[in-house]
Amino acid sequence: MNKLSSIYSSAYSATISIILTVVITLGAELSPSFKTWLAGFTGHHWVTKSWISILVFIVFFLFFKLTSKRVDASKTKRSICTLEASIVLGAIIILGFYIYEFLKH
Amino acid sequence: MDIITLLSAKPVLIGLHLGFAILGIDAFLWLLGEAIANSGTVRRRLIAATLGLVGYLLTWIIGGYYYVKFYGPLVKPIIKAGNAPWAHAIAMEAKEHIFLFAIPLAVTIYFISKIEAKELKDLGLRKELVHLTLIAAVLGLSLGLMGFVISAAARWGAI
Numbered sequence: 148m149n150k151l152s153s154i155y156s157s158a159y160s161a162t163i164s165i166i167l168t169v170v171i172t173l174g175a176e177l178s179p180s181f182k183t184w185l186a187g188f189t190g191h192h193w194v195t196k197s198w199i200s201i202l203v204f205i206v207f208f209l210f211f212k213l214t215s216k217r218v219d220a221s222k223t224k225r226s227i228c229t230l231e232a233s234i235v236l237g238a239i240i241i242l243g244f245y246i247y248e249f250l251k252h
Numbered sequence: 253m254d255i256i257t258l259l260s261a262k263p264v265l266i267g268l269h270l271g272f273a274i275l276g277i278d279a280f281l282w283l284l285g286e287a288i289a290n291s292g293t294v295r296r297r298l299i300a301a302t303l304g305l306v307g308y309l310l311t312w313i314i315g316g317y318y319y320v321k322f323y324g325p326l327v328k329p330i331i332k333a334g335n336a337p338w339a340h341a342i343a344m345e346a347k348e349h350i351f352l353f354a355i356p357l358a359v360t361i362y363f364i365s366k367i368e369a370k371e372l373k374d375l376g377l378r379k380e381l382v383h384l385t386l387i388a389a390v391l392g393l394s395l396g397l398m399g400f401v402i403s404a405a406a407r408w409g410a411i
Contacts, residue, residue, distance in 0.1 A: 151375075154364050154377075157359055157363050158360050160356065161360050165353050168352045168353065169349075191320050193316070193348055194320060196349070196352060197316060200352040204359075220375040223375070224377060227377070227380040230357070230360060231380075234353050234357060234387055235387070237350070237353060238391070238394075241349050242350070245345045245346050246342055248341070
């Protein structure tokens, strides 16, 4: 079913985009040279992260859409649950990291 | 004053950022109600999901422009020098990065909303739509709360 395939592709590409956003965010805070490198592309590290998150989402969406065969309800449900977990965990990790960094200094 | 100058004025940008965020949150709360009650046509759900997606997209672009152009050079130094520097170090840093989750999430909700209510229930995906939409609304409300704390720190942090 085409609609399920779109949901499945969107949920997994969103999960990958979120995981990458978390990794890049923490990496940039822990490595000033990486943050400067990110800023070098657009003039601001956050703008570069924004572009990365959207481009990764689009690229993986197209990848999953083109390569995923026979997506059923069970697979779709699993992809959505994975997305839910990545959002909750990602938000906790980012918030927890900045609280820790603030209290550390 | 031309329209571009008016729209790029700091108070107008903040107003538009907040306004579109409220539009997005309200649309997802509307969709959440439809999903919980298992009611509404696909057309109605798609209108709610589209409004949510467009609201989050516009608040991201407008807020991002304000953040890069004005917040960094003008507001951030005031908060960091005030008595609530944590408002930037924790709330703003978390807000600007967690927000990047919102658009892929809203797009996924849009795709789920294209399925009829009965079919969604038969596929066992109604609960997933409820959970994702609830997350989208709570995410928006949490980021809004952080925005309020940041604004309050800039306004009252030095007093």
